[in-house]
Amino acid sequence: MSGLRTDLYELRMAGSYLRRGMTERATFSLFARRLPPRRGFLVAAGLAEALTFLEQFAFDADDLSYLRDVGGFDQSTLTALSTIRFTGDVWAVPEGRVVFADEPLLEVTAPIAEAQLVETGVLNLITFHTTIASKAARCRIAAGDAQLIDFAFRRTHGIEAGAGVARASAIAGFAATSDVEAAHRYGLVPSGTMAHSYVEAFPDERSAFRAFATDFPVNPIFLVDTYDTPAGVWAVVDVVRELGLTGPLGVRLDSGDLAALARQTRAILDEAGLPRAQIVASGSLDEHVIAGLVEAGAPIDGYGVGTKMGVAYDAPSLDSAYKLVCIGDRPVLKLSPGKATLPAPKQVFRDPAGAAGDVVGLRDEPVPADREPLLVQVMRDGRRLDPADPVEAVRAARRRFDAELAWLPEPARRLAEPEPLTATVSPALAALHEQVAARAGRAGGN
Amino acid sequence: MSGLRTDLYELRMAGSYLRRGMTERATFSLFARRLPPRRGFLVAAGLAEALTFLEQFAFDADDLSYLRDVGGFDQSTLTALSTIRFTGDVWAVPEGRVVFADEPLLEVTAPIAEAQLVETGVLNLITFHTTIASKAARCRIAAGDAQLIDFAFRRTHGIEAGAGVARASAIAGFAATSDVEAAHRYGLVPSGTMAHSYVEAFPDERSAFRAFATDFPVNPIFLVDTYDTPAGVWAVVDVVRELGLTGPLGVRLDSGDLAALARQTRAILDEAGLPRAQIVASGSLDEHVIAGLVEAGAPIDGYGVGTKMGVAYDAPSLDSAYKLVCIGDRPVLKLSPGKATLPAPKQVFRDPAGAAGDVVGLRDEPVPADREPLLVQVMRDGRRLDPADPVEAVRAARRRFDAELAWLPEPARRLAEPEPLTATVSPALAALHEQVAARAGRAGGN
Structure with missing residues (x-):
């Protein structure tokens, strides 16, 4: 140094x-x-x-x-x-x-x-x-038994700050991080799903989901809100059936009324015989939004928490x-x-x-x-x-x-x-x- | 990378x-x-x-x-x-x-x-x-003709973020930075005065000021608020006379009612025949505090702006x-x-x-x-x-x-x-x- x-x-x-x-x-x-x-x-x-x-x-x-x-x-x-x-x-x-x-x-x-x-x-x-770490700890308290994933890397204060945020949030109990280099450096669990751009790069949602599940069959998480969330969840169900997937998998909700969409999504997944499929929520989450979703009984299994935690938005210094x-x-x-x-x-x-x-x-x-x-x-x-x-x-x-x-x-x-x-x-x-x-x-x- | x-x-x-x-x-x-x-x-x-x-x-x-x-x-x-x-x-x-x-x-x-x-x-x-840069620009607008110095390094989001803040604030018109490595890397003007600890490391304020002015005779800036600000300013005056300093110099105010202290300080410096001695203010400054001081006509020549700018405290992301x-x-x-x-x-x-x-x-x-x-x-x-x-x-x-x-x-x-x-x-x-x-x-x- x-x-x-x-x-x-x-x-x-x-x-x-x-x-x-x-x-x-x-x-x-x-x-x-x-x-x-x-x-x-x-x-x-x-x-x-x-x-x-x-x-x-x-x-x-x-x-x-x-x-x-x-x-x-x-x-x-x-x-x-x-x-x-x-x-x-x-x-x-x-x-x-x-x-x-x-x-x-x-x-x-x-x-x-x-x-x-x-x-x-x-x-x-x-x-x-x-x-x-102090901000991440509040997310941890809010989330109860649900898992937390650090999604902050894209908006931390520089590239190196991304690794710092991954490390500090891991100390406060985050289960995984999207920052691959930080995961490598600190022995964290790297985590990642797909972006809307992936869905858009294929002729339709179903083709995108089919490709992703074929290429990454271990616990694929499908992003279902690019066009219309319930339709996206049904597209996942179709692809799961078509490919005969039987292992862990999940969907990610990244916009809209997360509590309502999570309930709708849970209902579709249960109806389709996928009661163990996980629901991950993301999009401008902080401890208060998470606490609200938990209190509302939203059936969400994991939260991807980004900017609000990664810059400690409401109190970014000490x-x-x-x-x-x-x-x-x-x-x-x-x-x-x-x-x-x-x-x-x-x-x-x-x-x-x-x-x-x-x-x-x-x-x-x-x-x-x-x-x-x-x-x-x-x-x-x-x-x-x-x-x-x-x-x-x-x-x-x-x-x-x-x-x-x-x-x-x-x-x-x-x-x-x-x-x-x-x-x-x-x-x-x-x-x-x-x-x-x-x-x-x-x-x-x- | x-x-x-x-x-x-x-x-x-x-x-x-x-x-x-x-x-x-x-x-x-x-x-x-x-x-x-x-x-x-x-x-x-x-x-x-x-x-x-x-x-x-x-x-x-x-x-x-x-x-x-x-x-x-x-x-x-x-x-x-x-x-x-x-x-x-x-x-x-x-x-x-x-x-x-x-x-x-x-x-x-x-x-x-x-x-x-x-x-x-x-x-x-x-x-x-x-x-x-967007936060620093607001400080620039607030400060009018006064100079701005980036003092944020100690509270940026990691060491590398310090260099980013020095660079971004320089783009928005900051005149200097305390971050020496960033100054070296980007051709900025490095700036630094003394800390309270320096004053405390000597038997009294006067000895500290005398030592500093002897060691750094080119434009020394004396920190005058460690014990009592007006007494600190008079100690500067004594040391300036004792050492026969005739070049540019200044004092820094880092606590208290900055507008009132700046006026008191200006009066003492003028009375002592040092009308060109500069007054630098620091301590939890942001664009609103600076605008208030400018509006109040506080005789402040430069502002050291730290944390509030360096983490964009009121809006730390986009x-x-x-x-x-x-x-x-x-x-x-x-x-x-x-x-x-x-x-x-x-x-x-x-x-x-x-x-x-x-x-x-x-x-x-x-x-x-x-x-x-x-x-x-x-x-x-x-x-x-x-x-x-x-x-x-x-x-x-x-x-x-x-x-x-x-x-x-x-x-x-x-x-x-x-x-x-x-x-x-x-x-x-x-x-x-x-x-x-x-x-x-x-x-x-x-």
């Missing part, structure tokens, strides 16, 4: 630190200042991607030559950058776990120049993946921050209105029974009785402690989120007007905060 | 076409079905990236081996995929031009398997870049489609409710005077008098016709958008409740549509 993949100000600050021999270790804490509207919880995601970014962050000759052109970097700074690597420690909430506002998702401790240089990339990856909380042995904070921070490395103490809210405390204070610490160390001296392969990392995260779903209190879990849990601050952290704030107030105007 | 960077259904459809020897040339049209709420126009963007995607799309041995594992692809199909390249023609609206709903942004004509395989990537890139409109010499369409399409390759005829709305017609009909065609051919037989380098492509697009801003009618241009222009259909296209729709209605139920 090119070292230029950062904000210019990170490079300037790091350059200044390097030039001045400021090699103190600093701790930065990454957290969401508040949850977006319509979110009762966040699903931590993106950690494995962020650790890969940290491992690969380096400057090559071309990068350094560009920085020389940009100006402001003297030769000794460029020489220092040429060998710089991330050598720090990282504590983080494991992917798939649920978090709330003001709880650190990740903390970096490293020589201050390193910790500053990687800010942009780490903040970007954790924010993006957590945003998407008010996340990566803030300096400690430099050397000196805890620090910031007093800017609306953006104040708590000092020192932290830990989140959770009640596994779910009755009491989380407590944010100091990383080195004892874990309170009946509480579980959320953050674990994931990197030491620049080396990841759990070198899980990309496939296993997603599986483990998905198992964690499964467990979280059982734990998540109802007010945070519900789709309409959810109420997130509010973390409280431990007495030890509160005392430290008061002490550091008083000192900072004095330092500011000097 | 790995050929797996597509949806599985594209591969299945292409596999079916290849296996059946269906090599007819097909035309697909990419357009927005409707504009998002709060958009009066779109800025076409992403074309150069899409053409690069088309040039590089190919399957390597690992891709083919994965497809063998996925199943459903016989050896002859895999062999065909191993050498497939995009060999088609592309017509498109040049980047930086303004478009409206139902106007093709891009049309691909190629053997149907190729045209289908590249759908996901092309639709993804054009949708993403156009979404961001109801875009890539629809088959012609196969062989047969124009086709789709009748699905709410998703109906117009047949045949098209052209958009624009009134350069801006008085009359656009007309969508057939590509091969004569250009009406006093009208200008919007789409131009950009690729022939898989080769781009304008092999502009990445830097020149952005510059040309930016010049085009400058001209569009002068053309754009007020109802579409305004920020609050804009009214997009509505394109009409030419008589020739309307007649063809009627004819093809009648035929399709007959074909559907057969």
Whole structure:
């Protein structure tokens, strides 16, 4: 990963630190200042991607030559950058776990120049993946027992974002993705049916369905709404009979009144002796539309969810921050209105029974009785402690989120007007905060 | 670009076409079905990236081996995929031009398997870049003569999306970006100040400002809101005097009541004999906040715009489609409710005077008098016709958008409740549509 993949100000600050021999270790804490509207919880995601970014962050000759052109970097700074690597420690909430506002998702401790240089990339990856996983989790809650398929690739924010969305939605329990490269990379189930263009490329619907079932006889899913949905379903029935198909198959509805069409479709399929044929719905779905269809008892077996999940349409980012909380042995904070921070490395103490809210405390204070610490160390001296392969990392995260779903209190879990849990601050952290704030107030105007 | 960077259904459809020897040339049209709420126009963007995607799309041995594992692809199909390249023609609206709903942004004509395989990537890139450029354009309109800086990288949808946002916002007139790699790649101006953490890393604000101005004496921008803004501005004044700085410099406000703080800051800087010192504002800005500050007469010289622009927060995607409109010499369409399409390759005829709305017609009909065609051919037989380098492509697009801003009618241009222009259909296209729709209605139920 090119070292230029950062904000210019990170490079300037790091350059200044390097030039001045400021090699103190600093701790930065990454957290969401508040949850977006319509979110009762966040699903931590993106950690494995962020650790890969940290491992690969380096400057090559071309990068350094560009920085020389940009100006402001003297030769000794460029020489220092040429060998710089991330050598720090990282504590983080494991992917798939649920978090709330003001709880650190990740903390970096490293020589201050390193910790500053990687800010942009780490903040970007954790924010993006957590945003998407949190939206996908709401779809998962809405869908109940029905399967979810990630159809977002065509409208994610770029090609690489498609793979990120496939990964984040898999963590939140999506069963499959249309993004083939992402499926390959992360060991997901690739899924795909046919487009309207396929139907139109043949003289009539029946010819298209016949061709598709012949070429892909394993669990074919027929798109039936190109012209007229009930007629399309009957065309499927005819082709199934004609070819003598007996294995799993299904139809996809992509437009119109999905609840009504699903009932009509179910009736036709049942009448035709195909009670096990599946119905998949797609087309501008989000958690609210899915919940409405489930509530209406629409006989839909699977939902293809695209854009609304893949860009987290109603809350496409997170008010996340990566803030300096400690430099050397000196805890620090910031007093800017609306953006104040708590000092020192932290830990989140959770009640596994779910009755009491989380407590944010100091990383080195004892874990309170009946509480579980959320953050674990994931990197030491620049080396990841759990070198899980990309496939296993997603599986483990998905198992964690499964467990979280059982734990998540109802007010945070519900789709309409959810109420997130509010973390409280431990007495030890509160005392430290008061002490550091008083000192900072004095330092500011000097 | 790995050929797996597509949806599985594209591969299945292409596999079916290849296996059946269906090599007819097909035309697909990419357009927005409707504009998002709060958009009066779109800025076409992403074309150069899409053409690069088309040039590089190919399957390597690992891709083919994965497809063998996925199943459903016989050896002859895999062999065909191993050498497939995009060999088609592309017509498109040049980047930086303004478009409206139902106007093709891009049309691909190629053997149907190729045209289908590249759908996901092309639709993804054009949708993403156009979404961001359209949001950034609104910030540009709001800011008037003030400069805009892209600060979005930390919260774009992944690392690569950061470069896309830098590029798309540059097309819409942003003057600089914080994303150093994007600046390098696209010849943009890299921009960066300092973070609160830099101020906190020193014993006091003054020491931090002194260090920064010493290390980066060319146009330093001091972040003044870490503790108390007016005190921070006075600290800048002291350091400027102490170091005898006489060149360009500025301060950045990142929190609080920006209009009031900007006035206070301006007064302090003027009183201190620094009337040319610039004021840059940042912090959750979007076009509405910027317009409010401009309207209030806040003395702000530049705006750093981040997340709200970089994810197009209020409309993070586009109801875009890539629809088959012609196969062989047969124009086709789709009748699905709410998703109906117009047949045949098209052209958009624009009134350069801006008085009359656009007309969508057939590509091969004569250009009406006093009208200008919007789409131009950009690729022939898989080769781009304008092999502009990445830097020149952005510059040309930016010049085009400058001209569009002068053309754009007020109802579409305004920020609050804009009214997009509505394109009409030419008589020739309307007649063809009627004819093809009648035929399709007959074909559907057969």
